[in-house]
Amino acid sequence: MDIKAAGTALVKGSYDSIRGISAVFKMEDEIEVKRNMSPFRNSNIKASFRDRTKQSPVKRKGQSKVWTRICHCSFMNGGVFLFSIFLFNYVLLPCLNSSIHYIFGNDSFMARLTWLWIEPILSLTFATIWTAPLFLLSKAVNSLWFQDIADSAYRSSRGKPPSWQSVSVWIADSIFSVAVQLLFLIQTMLVSYVPIYPLGSVFSLVHMSLLYSLYAFEYKWFNMGWELHRRLAYIERNWPYFIGFGLPLAVITQLPSSWVLSGxxxxxLFPFFIVSGNEANPVDDVGIYPLRLFSPVIAVSNMIFARTIGKKHISQKSGNVANLRQKFNQE
Incomplete structure (x- = not known):
């Protein structure tokens, strides 16, 4: 096992993941350069401009759409969701607490008693009426915007994605991918309870890094026509790079104690990682052993589908799910 090559791949993965911010601004700079170019200097420039106008509108549209959707995500998730939570917890509650102590006296028993019952009531009301509905709404809207960002970024850099050969394969791949991701998230939570400190936290961080890398790269790989078995096998073979790629986002999201703030x-931040994944060229074949962390959830997913849908139904209607499992084992 080449330790040096694995460490280099991990560092490059972390570097590539952070490049998403600069990549977005680079895309916008390219738009401005194309808009400011004068097409009437000579006949050669005119001819080249006519050739560019056949291609650039799609590219400009894709790049502008990436930036627009990222701004939408930033406004909803940062400007509305996170800011409202910050305003409630660090402005409204402290001001109300100070007012109660001012009315009843700083050291009075009545002030402490009043705050003891009014604070949880206000927090529960805020979470029920505002935080939970907005969190669910943002999740639904973000899923559409994330897909839009990924598709637009892919078209702007690689053109139109190839179509899948079979609709049934596409459906089976999508359903099986969701099941694998949910089970892998559960596996991540379970390994965090390893009693030996700090192995539980390290194992959980490694799992989250790989999961976030899968989230970010899956949009591009899906547009490239890669089936699930190929996506997972590629991550397992080149796990140092993908651990490094997902590490910054995994660390940042584990800092808050609240899962709502983490979400x-x-x-x-995830839209920038989508762009990073689209622009990145992963380091592969560094001479390391595959890290088969997805194998358990693949086996459990296959068992669940076999028992809930039925083996006969899988072979006739959704046989591609079983094929995905077989292909994964062959990698």
Whole structure:
């Protein structure tokens, strides 16, 4: 096992993941350069301009749409969701607490008693009426915007994605991918309870890094026509790079103690990681052993589908799910 090559791949993965911010601004700079170019200097420039106008509108539209959707995500997740939580917890509640102590006296028993019952009531009301509905709404809207960002970024850099050969394969791949991701998230939570400190936290961080890398790269790989078995096998073979790629986002989202704040930070930053994944060229074949962390959830997913849908139904209607499992084992 080449330790040096693995460490280099991990560092490059972290570097590539952070490049998403600069990549977005670079895309916008390219738009401005194309808009400011004069097409009437000579006949050669005119001819080249006519050739560019056949291609650039799609590219300009894709790049502008990436920036627009990222601004939408930033406004909803940062400007509305996270800011409202910050305003409630660090402005409204402290001001109300100070007012109560001012009315009843700083050291009075009545002030402490009043705050003891009014604070949880206000927090519960805020979470029920505002935080939970907005969190669910943002998740639904973000899923559409994330897909839009990924598709637009892919078209702007690689053109129109190839179509899948079979609709049934596409459906089976999508359903099986969601099941694998949910089970892998559960596996991440379970390994965090390893009693030996700090192995539980390290194992959980490694799992989250790989999961976030899968989230970010899956949009591009899906547009490239890669089936699930190929996506997972590629991550397992080149795990140092993908651990490094997902590490910054995994660390940032684990800092808050609240899973709501963690989800808000993820939704705020993830669009940049989508662009990073689209622009990145992963380091592969560094001479390391595959890290088969997805194999358990693949086996459980296959068992669940076999028992809930039925083996006969899988072979006739959704046989591609079983094929995905078989192909994964062959990698």
């Amino acid at each position: 808000g930070l993820f939704s705020l």
